[in-house]
Amino acid sequence: MSDLRLRAALAVAGLLAVAPATSLGAQQWLDSTAKAERTNRSVFRALEELPPANQARSASGAPGPRYWQQRVDYVIRATLDTVQQAITGSERVTYHNNSPDTLRFLWFQLDQNIDDPQSRANLSTPAFGTRLSPAAQRALAAEPFQGGYTLSRVQTVSAAGVKRDAKRVLNNTVLRVDLPTPLAPGKTAVVEMDWRFLVPEGGQNGRGAKEKVKDGWLYEIAQWFPRASVYDDVNGWQTDQFLGQGEFYLNFGNYDVSLTVPRDHIVNATGTLRNPEAVMTATQRARLAKALTDTVPTFIVAPNEVMTAASRPAGTGPLTWRFTAENVRDFAWVSSKTYVWDAAGFRYARGGATNGRVVEIHSLYPRDAMPLWDKVSTRATIQTMKTYGRMAFEYPYPKAVNVHGPVFGMEYPMIAFCGARPSPDGTYSDATEKALISVTIHEVGHNWFPMVVASDERKWTWMDEGINSFLQYYAEQDWQRGYPSRRGPAKNIVGYMKDTAQVPIMTESNDIQANFGNNGYSKPAAGLVMLREKVLGDSLFDAAFQEYAQRWMFKHPQPGDFFRSLDDGAGENLSYFWRGWFYSTHANDQAVADVQSQAADSLVGTTARGKRYVRVTLENRAGLVLPVEMDVTFADGSVKRVKLPVDVWRRNEKRFVYGFFADQEVTGVVVDPDEGFADVDRSNNTWGKPATRKPIS
Structure with a gap:
């Protein structure tokens, strides 16, 4: 008979002459001030912060029977001017109103306006300190960068093709375009825009940029066209300003993009290249076809072919590269004459969601990035395909591209910008190699979160960065057992858990003023690793996490949808965990x-x-x-691992007495022996003299 059943039987028989070690009297809550005791302050109570379930978002965390989201399609024509260092473009936006509401105007995101010297982001930057580094001094000595859009045309287009100048209102990084007639549910509106901007240098504001390397300029172009804001069932219009920290919230749609660049440039982008015969040589096309049959990278443009006449189609004048992409939430691209290009193919097992089709894996980098990039980039991208495909869902897009340039780490559908390069003499440290492996896994991994599971990054950094960092940890461990992962292990977050300046994870992105990386990346990742390995166990967690990921593919989940999905899939009420780890700064x-x-x-x-x-x-x-996990050491030196559920704290959240029978005296006890629960004070975790041998479970 178990101790629990024995105690119950004795209690019924009236044979418990002595009170149990844990009092069954007054409830002991962690928050037990006199005022708080008048209300339910149990850590285990239902999570009152969750919004009520409705027809759009169900109580299970799944999309409801009346879930809806908007769709926006783009046709874009753009030209890269390498003399003026500018992008000039024209776009046609078809906005599909799938909402139940009638819309009288549309909002657009103009992220390039963050580089305007008069932007709210620049005007709200604090003053400099009394000393600056030489690099900062050089940057300040230069003329201020005159970034931001020049919008030369904004017009609405009627069903009959009649174009009319639109009334518009610019509010820093968002633009309102009034519609000539209200847009009813189920109808579409068409807007056209012409625009131009200067490409910033050196990763200004952490996004798209240009950089001059040994062989010439390279361009990483992102957040480069006016993009429709999201209108949803939670925010209405989501028009939070782009201040550089909170990233993106975007609509899914189809893209048809034509990019005109100098003839000597190599281009890659979101989507499928539709005119390879016009922009690639016959040799390059043949190499690519062969490369996709193997997971070992093959050069499409070899290092000794960079900027040679034979590497580009014969003729003069610029070339136009055309890409199309279906059901993506953004589009980015790169262009340079300096690129080395390698590629490989990856297949999931036949019978899976992709039915064994080839996923194209591409890496583009200047010769400055060798020999490191040719060794690591494509292989690390393939590792991401494997781990994320196992833990979430198989990669749904036709290709994944990793590109080296001035932006150390940034993500867009099917294309990632990553840093880390060797020293000028070609040498690099193990730390530099690990940095490239990690940033590649992380940025390519963003194809899952938020490019497919498309959360609101402008508000909730953790829903993409934290979840992605959690998966990155396992991809790193798959790459190499014992890989020195920065984020994931609970012990790595202990310092932050002690920090009095921290704010809850559930703080909007632009309002996190200190320790942004720990808040949005490290703490949520550590919490999810803890939940998987210590609270729920691998099988329960994995089933629940995959259910969340797959039910929200190509949709817009909110935090409550994540919390409810994991509760639903694991068969657990995890309110205590979400409340403690995400909504508070408790340790x-x-x-x-x-x-x-x-x-x-x-x-x-x-x-x-x-x-x-x-x-x-x-x-x-x-x-x-x-x-609670603890190792109990006995007089003979043997060690037993004891695992107690969170329920031990339900009667008394401050104190629990665990009792058990044994044949030997106990000589030592250690709580959290694996450092898996981010305990902030290990000085009180040990009693007696615990042994160091492996415990018996």
């Missing part, structure tokens, strides 16, 4: 307060269950409640 501090034992026969009159009865008093000295 975990479990302590071994005391260990006592007595002869078993003095308690139950027999030694049949063991010679000793041991009581371990555990205290919860901070704000989180979590399961």
Whole structure:
């Protein structure tokens, strides 16, 4: 009979002459001030922060029967001017109103306006300190960069093709375009725009940029065209300003993009290249076809072919590269005469969601990035395909591209911008190689979150960066057992958990003023690793996480949809975990307060269950409640691993006495021996003299 059943039976028989070690009297809550005691302050109570379920978003965390989202299609024609260092473009936007509401205007995101010296982001930058680095001094000595859009035309287009200048209102990084007639549910509106902007240098504001390398200029072009804002069932119009920190919230749609560049340039982009015969040589096309049959990278443009006449189609004048993409939420591209280009093919097992089709894997980089990039980039991209495909869903797009340039780490559908390059003499450290592996996995991994599971990054950084960092951790461990991952292990977040300046993870992105990386990336990743490995277990967590990922593919989940989906899929009410880890800045501090034992026969009159009865008093000295793991060492040096569920804290959130029978005296106890629960004070985790041998589960 278990101890629980034995205690129940004794209680019914009236044979418990002595009160149990844990009081069954007044409830002991962590938040137990006199005022708080008048309301339910249990950490285990339902999560009141969740919005009510409705027909759009169900209580299970799944999209509801009346879930809807808008769709926006683009046809774009753009030209790269390498003399003026500018992009000039024209776009035709077809906006599909799938909402139940009638819209009288459309909002657009003009992210390039962040580079206008008078932008709100620049005007709200704090003053410089009393000393500046030489690099900062050089940057300030230069003329201020005159970035931002010049909008030369904004017109609406009627069903009959009549174009009319649109009334528009510019508000820094968002633009309102009034419609000539209200847009009813189920109808479409067409808007055309012409625009121009200067390409910033050196990753200004962390996004698209140009850089001059040894062989010439390279261009990473992103957030480069006016993009329709999202109108949804949660925000109405999501028009939060782009201040550089909160990233993007975008609509899915189809793209047809033509890019005119100098003839000597190589281009790659979101989507499928539709005119390879016009922009690639016959040799390059043949090499690419062969490369896609193997996971070992093959050069499409070899290092010794960069900027040679034979590497480009014969003729003079610029070339236009045309790409199309279906069901993507953004479009980015790169262009340069300096690129080395390698490629490989990757297949999931036949019978999966992709039915064994080839995913094209491309890497583009200047010769300055060799020998590191040719060794790592394509292989790390393939690793991402494997791990993320196993843990979330198989990669749904036809290709993935990784490009080296001035932007160290940024992501767009099917294309990633990554940094880390060797020294000028071609040497690099193990740390530099690991940096490239990690940033590649992370940025390519963003194809899953948020490019497919398209959360609102402008508000909730953790829903893409944190979830992606969680998956990155496992991809790194798949790459190499014991890989020194920065984010994921609970022990790596302990310092931040002690930081009095931290704010809850559930803080809008633009309002996180300190430790942005720890808040949006590291803490959510560590929490999800903890949830998987220590709270739920791999099988329960994986099934629930995959359910969330797959039910929200090509849709717009909100935080409540994530929390509810994991509760639903795991069969657990995890309110205590979401409340503690995501909605508060509480820490975990479990302590071994005391260990006592007595002869078993003095308690139950027999030694049949063991010679000793041991009581371990555990205290919860901070704000989180979590399961308990402890290693118990016995007199003969043997060690037993004890795992207790979070429910031990339900009667008393501050103190629990664990009792068990044993044949030997206990000589040592260690709580959280694997450092898997981010305990902020390990000085109270140990009692006695614990052994170091491996425990018996």
